[in-house]
Amino acid sequence: MKIIFNQGVANINSTQKNKERNGDMIRKYKIKWLFILLLSFMVIFPGKGYADFTYTVKSGDTLYLISKAYSVSITSIKTANNLTTDYLYVNQKLTIPTDKIIQYTVISGDTLWKISQKYNTTIDRIKTLNNLTSDYLTVGQVLIIEKDTIVSNVTYASYRTHTVKAGDNLWSIGVLYDVTISGIKTLNGLTSDYLTIGQVLKIPASIVYTLDSIVESKLIVFPFKAKTDYQAFTNSYAAARDYSTTGTVRVHEGQDIMANKGTPVYAMGAGVITNIGWNEYGGYRIMIKLDGINYSLYYAHFSKYADGMYIGKKVSAGELVGYVGDTGYGPEGTTGKFAPHLHVGIYKTSDMTTINPYPYLKKLSQ
Numbered sequence: 223m224k225i226i227f228n229q230g231v232a233n234i235n236s237t238q239k240n241k242e243r244n245g246d247m248i249r250k251y252k253i254k255w256l257f258i259l260l261l262s263f264m265v266i267f268p269g270k271g272y273a274d275f276t277y278t279v280k281s282g283d284t285l286y287l288i289s290k291a292y293s294v295s296i297t298s299i300k301t302a303n304n305l306t307t308d309y310l311y312v313n314q315k316l317t318i319p320t321d322k323i324i325q326y327t328v329i330s331g332d333t334l335w336k337i338s339q340k341y342n343t344t345i346d347r348i349k350t351l352n353n354l355t356s357d358y359l360t361v362g363q364v365l366i367i368e369k370d371t372i373v374s375n376v377t378y379a380s381y382r383t384h385t386v387k388a389g390d391n392l393w394s395i396g397v398l399y400d401v402t403i404s405g406i407k408t409l410n411g412l413t414s415d416y417l418t419i420g421q422v423l424k425i426p427a428s429i430v431y432t433l434d435s436i437v438e439s440k441l442i443v444f445p446f447k448a449k450t451d452y453q454a455f456t457n458s459y460a461a462a463r464d465y466s467t468t469g470t471v472r473v474h475e476g477q478d479i480m481a482n483k484g485t486p487v488y489a490m491g492a493g494v495i496t497n498i499g500w501n502e503y504g505g506y507r508i509m510i511k512l513d514g515i516n517y518s519l520y521y522a523h524f525s526k527y528a529d530g531m532y533i534g535k536k537v538s539a540g541e542l543v544g545y546v547g548d549t550g551y552g553p554e555g556t557t558g559k560f561a562p563h564l565h566v567g568i569y570k571t572s573d574m575t576t577i578n579p580y581p582y583l584k585k586l587s588q
């Protein structure tokens with residue numbers, strides 16, 4: 223592409239030299255120059271609107287990891303680079319055949335936030351891909367941008383195995399690798415929670431969570447005051463749940479955090495209580511519409527509420543709202559159907575669809 227561009231420049235120069243000859247010649251050169259410019263664009267952007275992305279291999283990379291990181295198959299990476307083996311070397315340049323990755327040149331007035339909005343990605347994702355340690359950008363800086371990372375809540379990054387040791391269980395392995403228990407069971411075809419020492423488990427790809435920065439800016443307090451108030455937790459969003467009055471298995475639309483009955487629970491953000499009282503599933507639950515955004519925070523299974531909670535009451539971030547319990551899964555007053563825990567949900571207020579609270583909780587717990 224450079225050579226063609228240089229030809230374009232050479233033609234401008236020769237056009238200038240020939241300026242005095244006659245106007246027709248100049249016009250001819252101009253047209254030729256435009257044609258060459260157009261041609262060079264076609265070479266750089268063959269019918270897609272953007273070029274393939276060039277990736278520089280780092281220590282520890284494998285074709286598998288790269289294929290997962292950029293959502294491209296190993297076969298298409300190998301084909302694009304004429305690779306005959308899976309062997310990579312550090313600093314090797316690989317063409318990644320993707321139209322999700324673009325190279326973006328920072329212009330005056332750009333911020334990471336603006337760029338993330340433009341390409342439907344997150345500030346975190348841009349920083350990770352470009353190894354940025356600060357939010358500072360310079361005009362002319364070239365950034366690698368992965369577009370549309372917010373389409374799903376997750377992108378997959380890595381893969382490994384775990385050999386079961388004495389004392390391991392699915393929960394402890396889930397916490398260790400930050401993956402779901404149901405994900406481990408599905409990947410390994412497990413029908414029970416029983417593990418044997420020495421058993422080799424495939425660990426599902428750990429998940430790089432993308433956070434909605436608007437939600438993130440409102441959820442600022444972890445529901446528990448001290449690390450000793452709750453158990454380490456792993457993503458339990460979208461796991462199947464047994465309790466049902468209709469016989470169908472419900473999908474779990476929230477994050478469970480195991481804690482002792484009576485542990486104080488604090489509001490993650492400021493808002494207004496829009497629902498409070500008994501719910502067949504949630505027991506004593508509370509819904510708080512967060513201030514300034516279209517999201518609500520939901521806590522369930524309280525043993526009791528903090529004093530003075532009512533619909534319409536304003537709560538501040540970090541305000542005590544209730545206490546951990548084991549209420550729910552039946553008519554009012556039902557307890558003991560499960561171990562005490564806090565169920566946390568985040569709902570879009572307008573249509574009551576959910577987003578995964580796990581990454582927000584995880585971040586606040588760190």
Ligand SMILES: [Zn+2]
Pocket residue numbers: 474476477478564565566
């Ligand atoms: Zn739950």
